[in-house]
Amino acid sequence: MKNSLIRFIARRASAAADNPASTLRFYCSQSPLSSSSSYPPPAPNRKLFVAGLSWSVDEKSLKDAFSSFGHVSEVRIMYDKDTGRSRGFGFVHFSKEDEAICAKDAMDGKALLGRPLRISFALERVRGAPVVVPRLPNA
Numbered sequence: 001m002k003n004s005l006i007r008f009i010a011r012r013a014s015a016a017a018d019n020p021a022s023t024l025r026f027y028c029s030q031s032p033l034s035s036s037s038s039y040p041p042p043a044p045n046r047k048l049f050v051a052g053l054s055w056s057v058d059e060k061s062l063k064d065a066f067s068s069f070g071h072v073s074e075v076r077i078m079y080d081k082d083t084g085r086s087r088g089f090g091f092v093h094f095s096k097e098d099e100a101i102c103a104k105d106a107m108d109g110k111a112l113l114g115r116p117l118r119i120s121f122a123l124e125r126v127r128g129a130p131v132v133v134p135r136l137p138n139a
Contacts, residue, residue: 046100047122051089054113065112066092070099091122
């Protein structure tokens with residue numbers, strides 16, 4: 001996967017060199033995995049879970065914030081049924097896994113409309129089965 005990411009960045013850089021009007025619009029770096037947690041993080045996929053959204057964020061502004069990392073195929077913000085107000089989280093779907101990895105690495109912790117974003121790879125939704133979330137061991 002690391003080699004495919006390097007090839008992806010090299011293709012984007014060569015395309016920018018061929019067309020001087022275009023610019024590279026994203027920053028991507030490989031972050032080392034934290035060894036302090038005993039549970040592995042969710043496996044990388046094309047769907048990102050975005051938490052910490054301001055109530056004023058809509059689908060268009062969230063798509064605009066993430067579209068510089070690649071093609072965003074779908075954006076969904078979860079809304080409260082009673083009030084119609086944002087619940088503060090949503091999902092961003094990318095067309096390629098490499099683009100999602102770059103977006104997560106670059107945007108995690110960055111502010112969007114005054115609130116810091118917390119981004120992770122979304123867990124797959126299993127219909128009819130309970131979702132088991134591992135608990136951290138007591139210190």
